[in-house]
Amino acid sequence: MQSYEQKVSDALKRFTLDEIQVENCKSLYKQYEEYLRLNQKIAWERVIALKDEAFMNYENLPEPSPAQTKDLLKKVACLKLNGGLGTSMGCLGPKSLLNVRDNKSFLDFSLKQLEYLNTTYGSNVPLVLMNSFNTDKDTLAHLEKVKPAVTVYNFNQFELPRMDAESKLPAEVSSQNQFYPPGHGYVYECLKRSGIVEKLLAQGVEWLFISNADNLGAVLDPRIAQFCVSSDKEFVSEQTLKTEMDVKGGVLMQYDGSIHLLESAQVPAEHMNDFCDTNTFKYFNVNNLWVNLKALMKHQNLVLDLIVNPKTVEGKKVIQLEVAAGAAIANFNSVGVVVPRKRFQPVKKSGDLLLLMSDCFEVTKEFLLQQVVEKLPVVTSTALVNEFLNMFQNIPSLKEAHKVEIDGQVKCGKNVKIVGNFTVQKGESVELKDGQVVGK
The missing domain is CATH 2.160.10.10 (Hexapeptide repeat proteins)
Incomplete structure (x- = not known):
């Protein structure tokens, strides 16, 4: 009798995938087996909420001088997670190309923010874009049209076949719906495969600031950059105070002796009220992340917690297995930094x-x-x-x-x-x- 692993391998042969995609797909399916074995949720008794003293506070970070800022900007680059279509809002193209105001899109604002910094400090901070197969073409066409005064690198995230919810094997759907981007957690592996990390390191860049394309509050901040460059940390995750609108946002926790990101989808139903309690978990993850590139290159295989996302495609129940970029915190010498709310201005609706x-x-x-x-x-x-x-x-x-x-x-x-x-x-x-x- 064929093992489940062999059935998955055989089913993947129907698709045009490279070796790395196949291995990542197999890895996600294996994680899903473990997810089912553990009754789909984490062990709540092992969850420990972080105390205030476990976080750094933005207000306590020193403000660098103009000369220090000029030096800092040589050591950082920005990456925008640009794979989303904004389907929940009914966008017809990349969400980052939606006009926000003054006839400028999210992407235009990100480019202008960096252009201002570079002009002010005589620096050349580049923008890196992680596109998806859904956004790549339109994004590149927009860049060609606006001809930004900022160096832009771009690469695509993985695309993998959806899982059939019944058979737990790659789903058989029409060609236009076969693939999905499996979450922004693959930003690290796809970035390394692109060769862009080597280019940045060769230019003297030490830290990469990662944020969502639709969050215009997520600007490169010299105070946080100075903390990153001068500390012994390898990974920094920005958090902010929860409000009634954010109670289901992901939080940092201690789990089995290290810091992990806990998403609402991982929480057992009977503990959802505990998860949403703002007295227990005061802060939530805004997905503004800072990663040390040398440390990233040393990690061959990051372990990222699985997110199971049920969908219906062409009337068929399917599952999208995804991973989140913030979950990488468990792999590094890391810390959370509590930042002002202004660094979180997303547009979801x-x-x-x-x-x-x-x-x-x-x-x-x-x-x-x-x-x-x-x-x-x-x-x-x-x-x-x-x-x-x-x-x-x-x-x-x-x-x-x-x-x-x-x-x-x-x-x-x-x-x-x-x-x-x-x-x-x-x-x-x-x-x-x-x-x-x-x-x-």
Whole structure:
């Protein structure tokens, strides 16, 4: 009788995969076997929440002088995780190419931020992009169009066949749905395979700052860079205080004697309230990561915890086996740094985009989106991005808003102001006329 491992090997022969992809696929399937054996969750009794003293605090990090910053910038590079399509928002292309404001996309802002730093300090910090097979073509076309004044390197992350949820073997679906990018955790291996690490090391780069393409708060910060370069740490993970909006965000924990990233998908159902308790886990992972490139090159096989992501494709139940970049923390001499909330400005839904487009933020000369209100309103919208952009061809003032919920249809005129709470329920259609003040 064939072993499960042999069945997987035989099934993978149907696909056009290189040797490294095959080995990684086999490794994920083996991890999945262990995942099932352990009843799919971690052992909660071995989870230890980190105390405040286990973290570094951004506010205690010294501010480098201009001369120190100039020297630091020779030793760092930035990488953006650029594999996402933003399907939850209904994006039709790479999420990083979605316009945020001033006719600039996420990618444009990232390029401008680095260009400002390089111009100010006479440096040449490069931008590295990890694309996916979904985003590579459009991203390269955009770079060719804008011709950035920043050195850009790019490479693609792995693509692997989805797993059939019933047979636990590679799924048989149509060619356009065969493959998926197995999480941004493969950034390290794909980066090493690309040859870019060697190029960066040859240029004197010691540390790589990794962040999500849709997080405009994740700028290269000299204070954190100085801490990285001067410390004995090999890996630094940024954390920030949890709010009611972030209770299911991944957290750092001590597990079997080392620091690990704990994601909500790994938590047993009966302990989800413990995981979400902000008194127990005060901070959550914002996926801003710093890795020492020499240390990275020494690690041949990083051990990354498995994330099991069930999906339905063409009416078939499938499983996407994924790994997260932040999980690499367990492989290095590492520490978490508690950072201000401004370093976490992601756009996951249309409501997030409306907030960033609004007068609650201003664009600084450094091309940062700076919050200009003491407390941001909570803005939610069920609209997909094209529908949203059609409804809000004019962006309302949200400076005096508290909670905005858009589930119905809106036509927003010019110079509209929303104050307090404002709701458009599903099935409702509301026209906001020029200069109108709404809310209660």
